[in-house]
Amino acid sequence: MEEAKVTEVPHLERRVRQRKEPMTVLKTKLSRSLSCSVPRVKNTLTGFFPVVLWLPKYKLKEYIWGDLMSGLIIGIILVPQAIAYCLLAGVDPIYGLYTSFFANIIYFFMGTSRHVSVGIFSLMSLMVGQVVDREVYMAGFELDDTKAATVDGILNVTGDSDSSAINLKMGAFGMECGKECYAISIAAALTFLAGIYQVLMAVFRLGFVSVYLSAPMLDGFATGASLTILTVQAKYLLGLKIPRHQGYGTVVVTWINIFRNIQNTNYCDLITSIICISVLVLGKELQDRYKDRLKIPLPTELVVVAGATLASHFGDFHGRYDSGVSGAIPTGFIPPKVPSFGLMPQVAFDAIPLAVISFAFTVSLSEMFAKKNGYTVRPNQEMMAIGFCNIIPSFFHCFTTSAALAKTMVKDSTGCQTQVSSIVSAFVVLLVLLFFAPLFYSLQKCVLACIIIVSLRGALRKFRDVPSKWRVSKMDAIVWMVTMSASALISVEMGLVVGTQKPKVSLLGQIHDTVHYEDMEEYENLMSLPKVKIFRFQAPLYYANKDFFLKSLYKAVGVEPFLEMTRRREAEKKAEKMAAKEARRADKTNGEVNVGLVSRELDFHTIILDCSAMPFVDSTGMQTFKGIIKDYKELGVTVLLASCNTTVIDSLRQGSFFGKADKDMESFEALAFSLVTGINHAMARLVDIWDSIGIMEEQRVERMETVKKHIEGLLNDMIIEEEALKHRIRANIITFKKQLETLCLEMSTEPYKLEEGLTVLQIEKNLRLRVDVLTKEKGERLKELHGLQQQDKELCVELCITPYYIPTGSMPSRTQLQELREHIQTLSEEKKSRAQVFSGLREDIRKLMEEMGHEPETSLEKESVCHDEETFLLTNENIKALKLLLSQMEVKKESLTNTLAELKERAMCLWNRLEALEQDHNVFQESVQGTLSDQITQWQGEVDRLTELQKARLEDVIENVRQELVASWDKCNLGPEQREPFNVHFCDNNFTEELLALHDAALLKVKNYYDQVKPLLEALQKWEKYWAVFQDFEKKANDPNRFSNRGGALLKEAKEKVKIQKMLPKTPSQLTRVRSSSTFISMPSRKPPLSQVQMQKTRSLESSSSQRTPLLEYNSTERKQPVDISYSDFTSALSNKTSDAVFNSTAKDPTF
16 A cells, blocks of 8 residues: 655744833823824814814805705704703703804814714703702702692692792893702703713723614613603693602603692693694604605794794783793893802712713714715714813803704705804804894793604604514613613613623635635735635624724725715716816717726725624624625625624524525525535545545545546536526616616606615516516506597597697607596586586577577577587587577567567557556456567557557547646646647647657656656655644644643644754755756746646537637646745745756757
8 A cells, every 4th residue: 555645734824923011002102192293283283173174175166055054954943942952951941042052163163074963962951951950959949830749759739839930130141049040050060071071081082982882772772761751741741830750760750740630730731732742743744754855854843833932922821821931031141150160079970971972972973974975083083072062061051962863864964065054053043042032931831842752753663673673683672671661760871781892803814725714914824815805803793893893894905985985976076077078079089088097996806704703793783794785885896794603694684684585595504504514424424435445545535536526517517507597687687677778768757776785686587577567557558548549539529629749659658648637637527518508508599589489590590409419519619609699589589578568568558548447458468478479469469459449539548648748747846837838739639640649758758857856856745744734833833722631742742843843944955955966857836726637627528629728727826825935935946946947958849
């Protein structure tokens, strides 16, 4: 048997590390820190005030509008929140405005984040408020404006009381050291200490402390604190006056107090709270739902504060319903004051959690938005900035500040570019401080509580995430629940848990001719894989070391993905500008070269994370994995996980790390594991067999090479097949993308966006489905378009309008189809409306024709009465024609009606003249029936009959007319001079139709005259009546026996006489007004006592003679003169004047 050849294994040489003495390291660092030079001083100043670096580079045109808009919006949001959060902090509202103003100014100079909004924060306000209330209580002040007894922390309110809420004298800027003074002194001292702690942590580089507050711990802490805030503010919603509980169990004790005193609820505060919460929640929901469409957020808080303040002021809620209000908020600034050093020992320990939490929130938000917008922040400088945001404002009566997530998100979404927006926000707050602060006097405290409670929506929604946290990591879920419970049920400070660890990291290299890898810093002679970086993290990846893991990875591979992406975007913009310039010079080749040169090729395409030393991964670590895979994928770098144990794999699977392929992971891993296990068992079996047979090493190697070649051949064939499949899938993807682009352009839809993190197979499937959906939708659109166009064509033919235009051969968009549907709907409604008008017009025309007995003559009239609905097209011209025909029919009907009325009047006149019996009249009128034409025919026949009868009895008719004429003259009080012109006709005995016509004309003229002078005649009759009564009273007054047996009648007569005496002097002026009201009214002379009818009868008995002058006989009778001369003189004068004015124009008329 030949001796086996021994293969040489390369020797690993461990690097020799020379460790320095601790004192040497300390001396080196101190000498480096304490060295003084001009560059170092310059770097120190610019590092301490970052504004010096970025402000000179401020791009005014590009940044100013976004900064102005975001600063204005944040300022509007800050004002109501600053006032509201003072309820939590236990101080007056003015101090919240001070805090917001100074914090924004200081962070502008010292902050490194461009987007963080620093100011009051609900969590910080709560922690400050708990310390303030504790110290105020221990100092002997009452915690609320009510005197109540407490037993074991449980309160029973027995009455109401009032106390002064303002101890500030702004006139002289003095301060009484009352409750409010002591409260702000405690808050200022606490804030000063928190700022000192933060500055010391920055000086000693203790910024790493914040990384030990895990995401589950911070979430649980914020949720528990939110429950405490909700509990503290609940009393304001109900208007209850109970003090804040001190010590542990605030939530439980406060709710017990609330329910014990629920009967004292102020219903004004309760109703106001319900309305305000409804409006705020509605505004927030609308904001969340339509945030992509809204350019600026809705100022719901400002609207609620303004509306509630106006309602409270004009409704006097404080005076009428005892509703709690904010009270006087003075304008201007209080002079600065050094925080009380005597109070600092009492709050020294309370300031520690405030400092840590404030810094943790500020740094986490700064890094979050810095990563989003492609720049970096310095955590220690952030700690320094937030520290001075607490130290300096504490001299101006401010309390602790921090970065706020909600306002920072609003800043980012409204176009903020730099901290110039903070200056704008501070200016808005300054305007309120100087001018508008007193306007908030009537603002109810329950409104402020509503703003605070609604702002907790985000934190309280974390309860919905508990099931998913439990599925992903039970440990994280337990941490969240314990922290939340401790914060809510015990105290806020008890919710904080701290831990520490700094793991070892390394970049691995391959040992020559092996599959083993070791730390390249520990060993020499290691080989780096080309284009591959292998990174090992020797610790569990969880919340505390997440930041250290990321920094170590970025340092090891030499690339921070978000910074590289930012650099590439800027380079691409510059390259595009250069290419555009070169394109103008018609040099396209050079333009393409320049664009290609801007992207720097990385020296690696794959990062392998060696997870063999990771015992477990929590939810924060899993999110870290997802983040780096996504970030590096944008750079074209693949990130792979290697050597994960089953615990890590289970955690990743439960957290949906593998995406939609999760369900296939278990079977694939089982198959791969069984394959490897089978090969290992086979190799072990072969070794046993070879040992038992005595196979030499060379033969073993030869046989293993054969197996290896066979397996490699199978794998290579599989690789070739899968590569071909991969190429086919990619070709299909390209084809589907082109089809999708074409379909999207044709159908005017948004381009299809692929989901991130999908495999090519999933991408191909999604694209194929999308193509099928769009193809189907295209067919449906064309089908619907054809049907709609057919309907449109039919409607347009009926209505005689132009069809809706859609270009021929084009694919209609959804908007065009919707517009076409609306167009057809409009046409259908128009058709329905026109059809109703048509049917109404035709029905009216048919009724008029039937009523008049009119037979259709023209074609339009014949078509109008036709019952076929399809006779007419529903055009506007046809409607106008029908309306014209209807108006003609109405005119004709009116003419026929007037003719019928004239015939009826003529017949009635003839009946009266012929003295026909009334029974005969009624019989004829009842017999008249039929259409208007028929009635006209019947009445015309009756008139003709009566006319013939009148001709036969002409003399009697004329005599009747003369009697009626004389009665009309008498009625109008016409004298002889007015009757004289008609004497020749009145005495004519030649009875002819011409004579009858003259009498008819004269009678008509007298009747018209009577209608004109009727008001004057009635007034004269009234005066005559008064005058007769007056004369009767005069006669009775002259009667010597007027007092005998008269009794009460005398009193009645005396009252009536007085009334008549008052009325008589007024009557002449009334007659004058009536006469002057119309130029045609006149006053003829009085009528004679002999009636013309009697005269006419006398004349009819005499023989016919042309020498008779009945008018002279009528006028020859003497008039009876009244007793009172003034009455006769007035009537005579007035009669003559009015008669002359009217009848002078008619004296020449031969018919009168």
